[in-house]
Amino acid sequence: MNRIHTPLPQSRPACRVRARPRALLAATSLAAAAVLLSGCAPLLLGGAFIGTGVVVTDRRTTGMQLEDKTIETKAESRAKDLATLGRINVTSYNRTVLITGEVPGETERAAVEKAVTSVENIRAVVNELVVAPNLTMSQRSSDSLLGAKVKAQFVDAKDVAANAYRVVAERGVVYLMGRVTEREATRAVEIARAVSGVVKVVRVLDIISEEELAAMSGAKK
Numbered sequence: 119m120n121r122i123h124t125p126l127p128q129s130r131p132a133c134r135v136r137a138r139p140r141a142l143l144a145a146t147s148l149a150a151a152a153v154l155l156s157g158c159a160p161l162l163l164g165g166a167f168i169g170t171g172v173v174v175t176d177r178r179t180t181g182m183q184l185e186d187k188t189i190e191t192k193a194e195s196r197a198k199d200l201a202t203l204g205r206i207n208v209t210s211y212n213r214t215v216l217i218t219g220e221v222p223g224e225t226e227r228a229a230v231e232k233a234v235t236s237v238e239n240i241r242a243v244v245n246e247l248v249v250a251p252n253l254t255m256s257q258r259s260s261d262s263l264l265g266a267k268v269k270a271q272f273v274d275a276k277d278v279a280a281n282a283y284r285v286v287a288e289r290g291v292v293y294l295m296g297r298v299t300e301r302e303a304t305r306a307v308e309i310a311r312a313v314s315g316v317v318k319v320v321r322v323l324d325i326i327s328e329e330e331l332a333a334m335s336g337a338k339k
Contacts, residue, residue, distance in 0.1 A: 175281040177297040186210040196233040201226045205252040211295035213241040218288040261287040290317035297324045
């Protein structure tokens with residue numbers, strides 16, 4: 119299985135796609151709820167991301183979904199102890215862990231990565247922490263809305279399985295996680311790049327074959 123865990127060069131901008139108001143309204147409501155729930159803690163964990171619920175069309179097994187949740191809980195706890203002045207977001211999908219947010223210095227950045235990597239059953243860690251002041255509430259709200267817009271475009275698209283992706287938005291950068299084919303990955307990146315406000319799209323994806331997708335789809339029928 120070909121897995122991609124590193125940022126890829128951006129492709130040419132795609133034509134902009136309009137989201138239907140109903141889909142965008144639903145996704146925006148999710149973003150607003152995420153901001154309200156995460157806005158008070160000095161260290162925000164699991165911050166600006168969309169699509170955290172367990173859904174029937176998730177391509178992970180139920181056991182893997184629970185394992186990812188356990189990984190996030192343990193990783194967040196260890197990160198919080200090491201970077202109390204930072205803002206750390208931990209997202210796990212299929213045991214690949216994405217770390218985003220801000221820390222005061224390179225020492226904290228390296229320490230957080232080491233602590234997260236020590237969590238049991240993790241396959242890979244992608245450390246996207248930046249050394250910078252914490253984002254303001256307004257900036258975090260903008261990221262939440264941006265992630266919601268991307269998710270809404272996926273919902274709107276007829277050729278994208280929206281629930282196959284987790285969307286994480288940080289500082290205008292959109293991270294895509296999921297188990298998808300190369301065809302699906304290319305299309306999702308194209309859609310995400312077309313959303314106003316997206317600075318860059320980073321693939322943190324498990325690439326599966328078309329045959330694996332067909333077998334997976336057949337098993338769920």
